[in-house]
Amino acid sequence: MLSAEFFERSTKKVAQELLGKLLIRKYRGKELVARIVETEAYLGITDPGCHTYNGRRTKRTETMYLDGGHIYIYMIYGMYHCLNFVTRDQKSPEAVLIRAAEPIQGFKTTQNLKLLSGPGKLCREMKIDKKLNGLYLDPSQLYLIDDGFKVNKRETLSLPRVGIPYAGEAQYWPLRFAVKNHSAVSKL
């Protein structure tokens, strides 16, 4: 299971290295397993696209000020949730958004590669909501493992982040990472 050392590093590196890792959700005695194929890095107080830009600290963002390895979940557009993992330490409120994954096991179908393509769908299908916000990675709830699957660096794309026009120039920073040619990855 991935733990503290993995997350207490540079957020960009964590975002890149989360590609290919298995995300495991335990829910009502079942196990949902998916392989991460798209992530985004949010770089804290100096990143105009980040919830903690300028050190903003509110009830919602409080989770990002926890140590690396905590789960940060917020609601968006009144009906979707987004799953993030906190990185670095309490002084650096940064996180990685999980945007898409490939269904591996436990879903009604693993044929539909688009089932988990997008942060909102991923949370909906994996039964992830705000009840998990602020928890540390937990094998009885939600956690990550490295099963040895490798994503070659040449097989990863760096792209601008999605849906943050208010961030100005920062919306173009190449902090979105995706597995090349994977059909769960939406737009280029």
Added chain:
DNA sequence: AGTGAGATGGCCT
């Protein structure tokens, strides 16, 4: 295939 609007509620100023 591509565009546009609506859903819907918590969060922030």
Added chain:
DNA sequence: GGCCATCTCACTA
């Protein structure tokens, strides 16, 4: 009150 780290459906063509 206005804005969202989104998605789906209905429309055009």
